[in-house]
Structures are given as structure tokens and as C-alpha cells.
Amino acid sequence: GQQLNQSPQSMFIQEGEDVSMNCTSSSIFNTWLWYKQDPGEGPVLLIALYKAGELTSNGRLTAQFGITRKDSFLNISASIPSDVGIYFCAGTPIIQGAQKLVFGQGTRLTINP
């Protein structure tokens, strides 16, 4: 089935540093989404990307839909303590007659004050 490879699996950074994570797939995706999940809660949508090459920002977050439609990255600038959590990429693969969202393995972000 469709799989997303997300890296890095974990990051330990200092407050104020920039963060970058990415996802790749062996197949083409229609949509790329980035979610943040806090412990014990459901994932919350950060950024949605719908077109190849699309670059979208949401505050300090920036994400891009790769031109090949097989990858995406998420950048966080000037990290703050509340950025701590697990970030998931997700995408909708091209499946005729169906639509579903598959997730990457997640990137656990830890910030040292």
C-alpha cells in the first residue's frame, strides 16, 4: 500500500531555532497535509497543500507540495516551547474511486528552553 516516509523521527533543538522536516512517497499524492498532535489528543491540521509546487505559510510555519507530487516539507521558524509535539505529514494517494488519508511515521519535536 501507499507509504509515507517522514524524517527525522525526532528532533531536539534549542528554543528559537528553526525546524525542518519532510515526507517522501514512492507514489503520487493528490494532497499533502501537515498535522500536529499533542499528547492524548487528536491531530490538528496545520497546513493543507493541494497543488504541485504550492508553497503555503501559516504564521511561523511554511510547507511546500513537491513538484513531483511525491514529497513535501514543513519548516518552523523561531521555535517556541508550545511547538513541542508530534508532527505528522499525511496525504491522499491517487486511488481510483476512493479517497483516504495515509500518515507518515511522525516527527517528535522537543525544545530545550
Add this chain to the structure above:
Amino acid sequence: GAVVSQHPSWVICKSGTSVKIECRSLDFQATTMFWYRQFPKQSLMLMATSNEGSKATYEQGVEKDKFLINHASLTLSTLTVTSAHPEDSSFYICGFLGNTIYFGEGSWLTVV
């Protein structure tokens, strides 16, 4: 964003019993919704996709007779874990398909 309410947030049940988790969209209607399962420190794994009024489509390896999905209306879906076992203990998350997928808060199931 859209609001999806999931209930209960936490449930503990005895092995062999059944548990029902309810997922309700509060401010929009959706034909399609999804149920995911997440084990500790792992990603979300899709269990099944359901369309209102139709039978759910289960992912490979997910037992349809064990995880009963009822998509009763455009705003309500339920997941019933039947004859629960300790290995079913997990975080279950529902999602409604709008212009994107809107997730519930999740339900922690512990089977003892």
C-alpha cells in the same frame, strides 16, 4: 475549522466485553468518514472508511466483525469494538471528510 466531537474520551473495559465509541460532527455534514487507530509512539493507522448508508470498507488486517462501524447519518458514526482483548487497547480517532479531514479528539481504550 470544523468541530468533531468524539465520546468517550477514556474508557476502561473488561476483556470480552464490547465498547462503543461515538463520533459526531457538530457543524457540518459529511458523506465519508474514517476511523484510525494509534498505538503509543506510533502513527495513525487507517482502520476503515465508511460512507453514510453503506457498508464500511476495511483496511487489510482489520477484522470487520470485530470492529463494527455504523455510519448512521451525515453527522454521526460509531465504532464498536466487540469482544475486546487487551491488545485492542489503543487510541481510536475518527475523522470526517470535508474539504479536508477533520478529526475528533480521540478515545483512549484500555482493555483489562
